[in-house]
Amino acid sequence: MKRSKRSGILAVVGLMLGMLSSNAQTLVESVAAIIGNEVIYLSDIENGVLDMRRGNPRSPVDQIRCNVFQELLIAKLFVDQARIDSIQVTDDMVEGDLNMQINEAIRTAGSEKTLEEYFKKSMVEIRRDIRKALVEQQVVSEVQSSITSGLAITPNDVKRFFNAIPKDSLPVIPAKVQISIIQLDPPNNEENKAVARQKLLDIRSQILAGKSFNVLAITNSEDGSYVNGGEIGYKLKGELEKPYADAAWSLAKNTVSKIIETKYGFHIIQVIDRKGDLVNTRHILIRPKVMPDEAEKAIARLDSLARLIRKDSLKFADAALRFSSHLDSRINGGKFVSTTPSDRINWFSLDELNSEMYTKVRDLKLGEISEPFQTSDEIGNIVFRVVRLDDEIPAHRANLKDDYQFFYNAAMMSERQSSYQKWIREKIETTYIKISDEFNSCKFLEAGWLK
Incomplete structure (x- = not known):
């Protein structure tokens, strides 16, 4: 399971999954907080601290403990609201994610036995705990969706968001290209x-x-x-x-x-x-190998097609539809779609291409078609291609004209976070909350948590 630095409300689920790390010590189940009908135990917090310290071993323990506690409190607010709203998530709804998490955990550990020894739990118990965390994750997601379901922003909102960013803080957007391909597979020899x-x-x-x-x-x-x-x-x-x-x-x-x-x-x-x-x-x-004479035939066939296209005797889109073996692009005039979608449909940075595609595309002028070349397709099989550079955006400082979707997404995320924070403040005021004195030193509690 890939882990990144946790921050904000949405990161709490990764934190909860980390709480399987209860192998360090057995704690008396002291209650750290009660939020509505939900309970946070001291062991929940300490296990979360252990998990976060693995990624940040030098961070002050007290600060980590407060961060963990804050994220758990917020998560429990959402879970308590789900109870009030009768939002239910069944085990079946998370079964696919559960299996993926278990598979990755076993792969990382090396074996089921090693995983069980690490957590000091049986696989049945590990599955149960991860399932519980994933159900809670889904519950949190459902409540968050209900909070922002009617949220919308206008172009003027996006413009205001952009104008509020200091010019020297605007990100540099890497060069992006849009390309079309014609692909031939090796003969089925x-x-x-x-x-x-x-x-x-x-x-x-x-x-x-x-x-x-x-x-x-x-x-x-x-x-x-x-x-x-x-x-x-x-x-x-x-x-x-x-x-x-x-x-x-x-x-x-x-x-x-x-x-x-x-x-x-x-x-x-x-x-x-x-x-x-x-x-x-x-x-x-x-994988079946491609014989040199077969490669030569495929290259020659593509070279003939490319020559016809350059002479305007054949349209690229027609050639793609009639001859290309690349199913995703042939019906779209050969338009190549990035396998890692970005903020622009059919646009991607050069480093998303494999080495052969990168080498060809970087030297093309706009509208130019490459010489035929051998490369690997998305599943690793040998194929032969020509590629055309359809459009490009050089690396540049982000601006509203060229990168509107980027700023729209950022503005929408900002609005969502504002909506969550507003909801949390209001929810704190109307929810029964009891917090152990042990955590009174946490600064975030001053924002209304203590009653």
Whole structure:
């Protein structure tokens, strides 16, 4: 689970998930605060402190404790409001997120056993605690949505927000480009597939003869999971490619599958463990190679198309629709969509491109089409492309004309935060709140929390 520095109301959920770290000590369940019908225990705060100190070991403990306490108080205000508004979140609503959190925790720890030893809890207890935290996260989100459901801002609001920012504080926006592509896949050559299958058969034979699957995955697999010995962690059946999932669910534990084919290439699989609807597997992936003569044919075909387009004998959009194998772009005239959406649809920074695309695009003039080149597609398979630079925005100091959406989003976020803060102040006034004297030194309590 990726963790960043926590701040503000929305960060409280990451904090609650961190409270699984109750392995440090057992505390008497002293009550730190009561908020409406909700209770915060001293152990909640101390476990949150432990979690935050892992990321900020030099921060003053007293300040961290007050920050943790403040975030928990705010979260409990939202949860108490959900009770009043009869907002309910069922376990089923968070099951997908729960499985992802568990999978990532196990992957990070290395095994279920290590995770259980770290938290001094069984997997059943860990799942229960994370599920509870995720349900509370969803409850908080539902209440926040209700608070800002009617929120809207006008262009004048965005302009006022922009004008209030000191000019020397405006961010520098990196260069962005908009491009179109025509893509050709390598021929579906059975000879290439046979070579890949044979390599995998040889690897499988070595495993059956007693060699380590992990070691052979590290030295042979063409999937990023090779660094973990091919292990991909616990997955639901729907998270896997169907042929892979079917094989994984039919295998006995620690057995090795026959060769299976997916859009990524060819795999052999070993089942490590099963937990209910989850299966943990390791695999070795071999992708069919592209022979030099096949690459030459694809490059030549793209070169012919590019020449016709440059002569205006063929429209780029028509060529994309008729010949491109890139399904997401071909129906849109070849327009390439960033896989990490930014504040501009179809716009992305150069560093979002892989190295081959980056090298070609950076040297293009507006409207120019590149020479054909070999690259990898979004799932790592070899493809051949030409790319056209459709539009570009140089790196620049943010301004309202070019970056309106950026400032609209920032202004909207500011309005949401203001709405939350206003709601919190009003909620504090009308909610029963009892806080332990132990926390009277926390400065934030002066804003109405103490009654």
